Amino acid sequence: MRFEPVAPVRAYERVVEQIEQAVVSGALKPGERLPSERELMIQFGVGRSTIREALRVLQAAEMIRSRPGDPRGPEVLAASPAALHRSMHRLARAEHVGLAELLQFRMILDGSAHLLAAELRTEDDLTGLDTALESMREGVSRGYAEFSRADVAFHEVIARISRNPLLVVSEEVVRGVVLELIEDKLEHASNRTSLMRAWLAHHAEVLDAIRAADGDGAARLAKQALYDNYAEYVPAGQRPLLAPLLR
Amino acid sequence: MRFEPVAPVRAYERVVEQIEQAVVSGALKPGERLPSERELMIQFGVGRSTIREALRVLQAAEMIRSRPGDPRGPEVLAASPAALHRSMHRLARAEHVGLAELLQFRMILDGSAHLLAAELRTEDDLTGLDTALESMREGVSRGYAEFSRADVAFHEVIARISRNPLLVVSEEVVRGVVLELIEDKLEHASNRTSLMRAWLAHHAEVLDAIRAADGDGAARLAKQALYDNYAEYVPAGQRPLLAPLLR
């Protein structure tokens, strides 16, 4: 027989639990409203500060939002990757997760997304990709910011074609964190135009592979491109970690 | 010219900002203590409820922990994937993610983890895997619960060998959510003993591949095993989504 360590359960925690349960179980849908703090205080039988601390926790988790003065009460939000992004970012800054791990993870996700996209793409999807590629082509002459936006859009289309929201969200988060980590270094990159040209050519190649339903090819191209573009920012000692994924 | 939407900045948010800044900048290291709430109240020049809401947010982010009665004050915690785990869990349970997507994602993660493990494993890692496999073997006769625990441990060792915390955490979360979704169905599974035997044989095979540094083989085995074990719970119409990952 073994005993569990016991920690006192705070009142606000049980409030959080109940509301969270109502949200994840679907009893409270996004867009719906919670009762006002004073009403919750009565329903839960606790003081207002307890309710407020519970709402703060839920708000930090991006599950609800409350605006002063709104008589409809706090709003239940749709599940969003914002909280995931924040916690991953924090972890990345705490150096338990370095650029190498992030890049590794991104190669895995991006590669899989491309593989799935190549296998599952419909004609409409291909049209969407053509459009996205076209915006990138236009972006080249409009400056780096514009090009970068089009690039992100292209990746999002691919992720969407893979039809897996987890893939979409994780990739988005990891991409964001990677960019934040190296953005200062990117600022100083010279000859951006030729970089953009190369990047554009790569995307065209990927699109060809996807059009040909060549999943492995698309995946390999995607991973190789990530490696080529970002490996230089990874400490040399950790680069071998990335190599196994390139085959 | 474009304008940004403006949101009022709450007092507790600025308190959170400052403390968070102190933590990520390293001015406050893990294990160190924050002043007591009443002291913070003076330093920040705000009321105690404001301080408490700020601390709640930081506590929800797993950055600090406070225990009543401790005269040393709230403790600064080391960065941990716990917050990442929670937000990922919440997102994965959000309705638009079904078993098919989860399983797909798990095949991707597990496959990659096995591939990396096979390429990066040291002799010590192999010993650890041997031990884990041995516990599984013993678990067969000790009932399903025990076996299942040993199984999870085996997977955790593999994830750890892959040396990527993101992989470890994501896999853990996705595995947990998958199990939550089908646990009721698993309860009714008959002939558990033969299932455990088959599962055990599969792990032995995986271990062989890893020992042989055959990354692709290990990855393929892992993905196939997931498919074989869980595909029956996926709606028949969505099973083709999983197929591309098996090659």
Place this chain on the structure above:
DNA sequence: GTCGGTACACTGGTCTGACCAGTAGCCTGC
């Protein structure tokens, strides 16, 4: 009728002050 403005009831954000249970460390009394 529509439109603009205004009053009101209510919201969340914040502060004050109070009480409680629990902790750590000191400080007795042996």
Place this chain on the structure above:
DNA sequence: GCAGGCTACTGGTCAGACCAGTGTACCGAC
């Protein structure tokens, strides 16, 4: 030297108050 209690603190909770801001219902002017 040490066990036991004392004390000064901690965080958790509550009650009550005030404020600035919001949405709505009402109302008067057109």
